[in-house]
Amino acid sequence: RPLGRAVTGFNTVAQGDFGFQVPLAATNELASLTSSFNQLSSRLYAIFQLIDRIQQGSDLDDTLCFVAQQFPSLLPLDWVGALFVAGDGNTIALEKSYRSGKPEVTPRRRFKLKRTLLLKTLENDEPLHIPDMKRTAESNPDYQFLNHLVDNGLRDAIFLPISEQSPIPGVLAFATRKPDSYTPEHLELLTNIAKLVTHSFGRTVKLAEHARLAAI
Numbered sequence: 001r002p003l004g005r006a007v008t009g010f011n012t013v014a015q016g017d018f019g020f021q022v023p024l025a026a027t028n029e030l031a032s033l034t035s036s037f038n039q040l041s042s043r044l045y046a047i048f049q050l051i052d053r054i055q056q057g058s059d060l061d062d063t064l065c066f067v068a069q070q071f072p073s074l075l076p077l078d079w080v081g082a083l084f085v086a087g088d089g090n091t092i093a094l095e096k097s098y099r100s101g102k103p104e105v106t107p108r109r110r111f112k113l114k115r116t117l118l119l120k121t122l123e124n125d126e127p128l129h130i131p132d133m134k135r136t137a138e139s140n141p142d143y144q145f146l147n148h149l150v151d152n153g154l155r156d157a158i159f160l161p162i163s164e165q166s167p168i169p170g171v172l173a174f175a176t177r178k179p180d181s182y183t184p185e186h187l188e189l190l191t192n193i194a195k196l197v198t199h200s201f202g203r204t205v206k207l208a209e210h211a212r213l214a215a216i
């Protein structure tokens with residue numbers, strides 16, 4: 001019966017019902033297989049939801065809200081924020097952030113960009129992992145944004161560059177309270193879907209910039 005339930009679940013997802021979960025009824029090898037399948041199903045659901053956001057052309061707040069609420073099923077996530085390079089090219093602004101799935105009501109802040117890990121992320125155009133921001137920030141006073149996250153009780157972070165399809169370079173930052181929370185599996189997952197995530201944000205920013213220019 002457990003094998004039958006698992007096969008039924010596999011077929012259900014194969015038919016397009018992404019996110020379907022097979023109930024666990026044991027602790028043997030079959031249960032381990034089923035657990036891995038449920039994790040895969042959840043990730044497929046989140047990815048297809050993100051594709052739907054891209055097609056809808058949602059605004060920045062809506063897209064960031066989706067990430068804040070859906071990505072905790074994929075990886076540890078206590079905080080997520082979107083930052084974009086300012087016109088002077090020397091600073092980067094935190095446009096919007098979410099904590100524990102809810103929007104943070106904080107004033108828009110600018111941080112130093114030169115000689116920082118944010119700039120390194122943009123220059124390399126690939127995800128950057130900072131397993132212990134407190135230890136990293138202590139050794140470099142230029143890391144203003146890292147110190148901001150540490151002051152807010154966050155320790156581990158991943159930065160994703162937002163460049164493709166975006167008229168304004170930016171960084172999507174994921175963070176959690178415990179150091180060394182992001183495993184190689186989490187990093188591999190984000191690396192594999194990074195282009196999809198940043199494409200969504202890039203397109204969102206592009207639409208917002210077009211609307212701003214049209215208003216002008």
